[in-house]
Amino acid sequence: MARVLEAQPGSTQLSLVADIFAALSDPTRLRILLALSREDLCVCDLAAVTGVSSSAVSHQLRLLRDRRLVSFRREGKRAVYRLADSHVAALLAQGTQHAGERA
Amino acid sequence: MARVLEAQPGSTQLSLVADIFAALSDPTRLRILLALSREDLCVCDLAAVTGVSSSAVSHQLRLLRDRRLVSFRREGKRAVYRLADSHVAALLAQGTQHAGERA
DNA sequence: TGAACGTATGAGCAGACGTGCAGATGATGC
DNA sequence: GCATCATCTGCACGTCTGCTCATACGTTCA
Numbered sequence: 351m352a353r354v355l356e357a358q359p360g361s362t363q364l365s366l367v368a369d370i371f372a373a374l375s376d377p378t379r380l381r382i383l384l385a386l387s388r389e390d391l392c393v394c395d396l397a398a399v400t401g402v403s404s405s406a407v408s409h410q411l412r413l414l415r416d417r418r419l420v421s422f423r424r425e426g427k428r429a430v431y432r433l434a435d436s437h438v439a440a441l442l443a444q445g446t447q448h449a450g451e452r453a
Numbered sequence: 454m455a456r457v458l459e460a461q462p463g464s465t466q467l468s469l470v471a472d473i474f475a476a477l478s479d480p481t482r483l484r485i486l487l488a489l490s491r492e493d494l495c496v497c498d499l500a501a502v503t504g505v506s507s508s509a510v511s512h513q514l515r516l517l518r519d520r521r522l523v524s525f526r527r528e529g530k531r532a533v534y535r536l537a538d539s540h541v542a543a544l545l546a547q548g549t550q551h552a553g554e555r556a
Numbered sequence: 557t558g559a560a561c562g563t564a565t566g567a568g569c570a571g572a573c574g575t576g577c578a579g580a581t582g583a584t585g586c
Numbered sequence: 587g588c589a590t591c592a593t594c595t596g597c598a599c600g601t602c603t604g605c606t607c608a609t610a611c612g613t614t615c616a
Contacts, residue, residue, distance in 0.1 A: 351492070351494070351498060353491070354488045354491050354492060354494070354498075354502060355501075355502055357487070357488075357491060358484060358487060358488065358502060359487070359549070361480070363549075363552065363553075364480045364483055364484065365480055366552040366555075367477075367483060367548050367549050367551075367552040368477075368478050368479060368480050368483055369478075370548055370551055370552055371474045371475075371477040371478040371483075371548055372474075372475075372478035374470075374471075374474040374478075375471050375472075375474040375475035375477075375478045376471060376573085376574075377464070377467045377468055377471050378574080378575095380467055380470060380471055380474075381461060381467065384460070384461060384462070385457045385460075385461065388456070388457045388460060389454070389457060391454070391457070392592080392593090393592070393593060393594090394591095394592065394593085395454060395457075398458075399457060399458055399461060402574090402575075402576090403575075403576060403577090404592075404593070404594095405575080405576065405577080405593090405594080405595090406574070406575050406576070407593095408592095408593060408594055408595085409574075409575075409594090409595085410574085411593095411594095412594080412595090418555060424583095426583065426584070426592090427582075427583045427584065427591060427592045427593075428592065428593085429592075429593060429594090437547075437550075437551045437554070440547065441544075441547055441548065441551065444540075444543065444544055444547060445470050445473055445474055445544065446462070446466075446470050447540075448470075448473055448540045448544065449466065449469040449470040449473055450466075451540070452469075452521060479603085479604075481604080481605095495562080495563090496562070496563060496564090497561095497562065497563085505604090505605075506605080506606070506607095507562075507563070508563090508564085508565090508605085508606070508607080509604070509605055509606075510563095511562095511563060511564055511565080512564090512565085512604075512605080513604085514563095514564095515564080515565085527612095527613095529562090529613065529614070530561065530562045530563075530612070530613045530614065531562065531563085531613095532562080532563060532564090
């Protein structure tokens with residue numbers, strides 16, 4: 351029990367972990383990330399995939415950008431987004447697998 | 454892009470995944486789960502570990518119970534909690550690792 | 557029985573969240 | 587230049603969330 355207390359990470363590190371999971375805790379954002387795990391897409395495509403306004407998608411992408419889960423490049427007037435790294439896909443896979451086993 | 458749309462899981466399955474990540478998206482709940490990943494603990498111990506009231510801990514444990522992330526047994530007047538299965542620990546580990554690499 | 561302890565639960569509140577709307581920015585094409 | 591398109595951003599609104607407080611339940615021990 352004393353060891354359990356010592357083993358607890360600091361508040362800042364803990365908030366970092368919480369922020370990552372929080373980014374994955376919304377259906378719209380999950381749809382975005384799952385779509386991007388298959389191919390790079392622009393905002394309007396992601397709006398079609400998620401079924402919400404492109405404004406809402408843009409808001410969510412900003413959040414995902416801030417947390418470094420996605421990156422993007424400009425192509426003319428489009429902004430094409432992609433997953434930042436493979437860790438994101440791994441977390442997604444593990445989460446969906448976990449959910450699948452209790453359906 | 455058409456394939457991306459097809460590959461999107463149903464809303465119910467998606468909400469399930471989101472719920473799991475949401476359960477891991479709060480610092481207090483993360484502290485609880487990290488503590489339980491080391492040893493089984495009762496509510497009052499968890500209150501000490503997290504630094505919040507036992508009432509607050511009980512509320513969070515109820516949420517974690519509903520999502521099947523923890524289970525518990527009664528020992529006299531105590532309620533001793535434990536992680537439900539190894540998947541939870543795996544998700545925790547992957548999340549903390551992911552956070553650690555960007556510190 | 558009665559008191560003390562550990563736990564669970566419901567109400568209420570402050571703060572955060574997700575979305576749409578309106579307006580602004582920047583790039584393309586006439 | 588002007589119109590159009592894709593995207594971004596600030597604001598407002600409704601909803602959800604995590605906590606405290608008060609209260610209730612079940613167990614233990616006099």
